Amino acid sequence: MLNLNKKKDEEFDFNLNKKIVEALIFSSQEPITLTELRKSIINKDLLNEILVSLEKKYSSSGINLFKVNDSYAFRTSPDLCEYLNIEKIIPKKLSRAATETLAIIAYHQPITRSEIENIRGVSLSKGTLDLLLELNWIQPGERKTTPGNPLTWLTSNNFLDHFGLKNITDLPGLDDLKDTGLLEKNKIIFKDNFVE
Amino acid sequence: MLNLNKKKDEEFDFNLNKKIVEALIFSSQEPITLTELRKSIINKDLLNEILVSLEKKYSSSGINLFKVNDSYAFRTSPDLCEYLNIEKIIPKKLSRAATETLAIIAYHQPITRSEIENIRGVSLSKGTLDLLLELNWIQPGERKTTPGNPLTWLTSNNFLDHFGLKNITDLPGLDDLKDTGLLEKNKIIFKDNFVE
């Protein structure tokens, strides 16, 4: 009876420590070293056994436990490479020009290229609209009837999806956010200061 | 013999698709929508069954499958929070105005700015909505059809993800509040009623 209890305790101990190791490897940004893992678990002696057990657990999963030198990391299983085209893509921040252009199109659509340039006060490089088009955030609208028949730009449905909006009119306007701090102005107004 | 082969094929099919779903959810830091998952797997009909099976597989692991509205993500098990010695990003402590405003939006959504102000009895201070928007905890909903077409606010999926909620009905204490009628919005002391 005593033995049974002891065995249960040991099992619980092993499982808890295993869960901790699993969670640590999962949440670590870089492959995590044995030293670090040992530091974080309660029962240090179990570490090797735990790692063997984890490797086995994940061996037939979509994710495998990989060992790099003395560090461990979870990575997508190489078996899946024909189904999931894994690429090293580094997430990027959209450039300021692209963000501003997208914002202007969103708030002023339909709008022509030269109207965008007027608002931003600089000319638009060709790549900016191309990038937004490639990201499927904008789409061409109708041509204007003004001379030269310039093309107008609109935001796409994908744009609404990305920002979780139902309609383009649900985009918060200046009035909706006027006291939010976003619109802190330091506007100086020049006037004829001569008073009699 | 033929039947056995068919069964084996089916099993293989299920396991392969399960591995793909597992890898897709595991690889992403943010929750992945059902739509996206469906796009990536070969046998679309299996998706629901696969998700149930994955949830079970990970239920006693150091990592659990979390559901956020119609999206899925792997997160470390909340049971382990006292053991994980991970660099935590402790957010700036939110002001009382911000936490109350967040709660009001969460429990009353969709709700307009002036409705929030009515409940708190003070006007929203500068930066409150902006901060919640920056944290990506709130998002604009549809505009009301009442005069002025005020914008409504909702909580975002990121809010649910942050607090480990499956969906908005999962909010703590929601049922009690509903039963006591405290979530009704139409009664207002100030502004409209207090005229003269």
Next chain:
Amino acid sequence: MSVSLDKNEKVFSLALDGFEGPIDLLLNLAKEHKIDISKISILNLAEQYLQFLEYIIKKDIEIAAEYLVMGAWLAFLKSKLLLPSKINDDAMDIEEMSELLEFQMKKLESMQKVSKLLFKKHQLGIHFFKRGKAEYFVTNQKFLYQLSLHDLIKSYHQIVISENSNSITIARSKLYSVDEASKRLKLLMSKTNGWKNLFEFIPKNITDKLEKKSAVASHFVASLELVKEGHIFLKQDGYNKNIYLNSKSNL
């Protein structure tokens, strides 16, 4: 109501930092006396609140403004409660008003409670964690560029702000420039003979007082300039007397 002024002072000075608004304050006053909101005496509460208002008005009029509407409302409620009920013929009767106030307080209290409940929950990045490093598939290309709604709105608002501050149009000045006056004087002097009063050269069509003054000033400055350049002579018989101009070629 047995609240000593001393205690009031303490509670109320705390109130300035701690309370967000009138309902919040009422709620705290009620709690201070450990009263169930549903059994609250609106009359007592109104009295306390008005006491607070009196105190706060002396201290900080700006903060007091936030609390004034509620104060007025409570004063009204108080007077109604003190008066015999038969006179009560208002559209919204007194019970309804008390109920409304009670509801509003309960509502705010419930929101304060749940906001605490919410933040007691396990939070991502503090109690549980996401995967440390994402892997990217070609199929989830949309994750390539991360742009939040907040980024987008902020960007637009910055454009609007800078647009507003850049495109300030400076109103055309109504003032008569020295340059203008100088050109005018040269032209007129070439067509005149003998000494002429400076005032005769001021344009007659100016009605605006300020503009007229500026025209006189600039014509005078222009005349000095023309003397310096050797085009004309100036003379003035004495202090505060008229100033006369004569063209050099006419002498």
